[in-house]
Amino acid sequence: MFENIPPAVITAAIGGLAGFAAGLVSPVFKLVESRFAKADAEQERRRAQIATWRQMLLDIRHQATDDQGNWYMDVSQHTQLHPDYLALRPHLSSEARRKAESEHSGRTLTVGSALGTQLECLNEEINRLELLWGLRR
16 A cells, blocks of 8 residues: 555655654643743742741841840730731631730740740741641641
């Protein structure tokens, strides 16, 4: 059947079909690659957000304590006005939000933590979000 067709024509036809098939499959690969790139970018954004929130805790603790580490102010108002807390607040559980925003609980120390009750509660919530977002196992 193909004996009378010159090899160049067969080669050209196979090349044309391969090009056509690649043209059909290529958008699928680009779509998959795009989705992976978006997922990677979202994970990086979340990692950066977690790091920002952790730095916020350290900043608030530093501002609320003296050079010897003694608490001299309630951190509730300072926490609520911090721009990074405003980004964290929608992600908090209602219990964590209540603790973080209640007055006079910031000076209470948690055994084994230098953050105080309010900031330790926020730290636990940040850890929970990190696990929820699949950034840590």
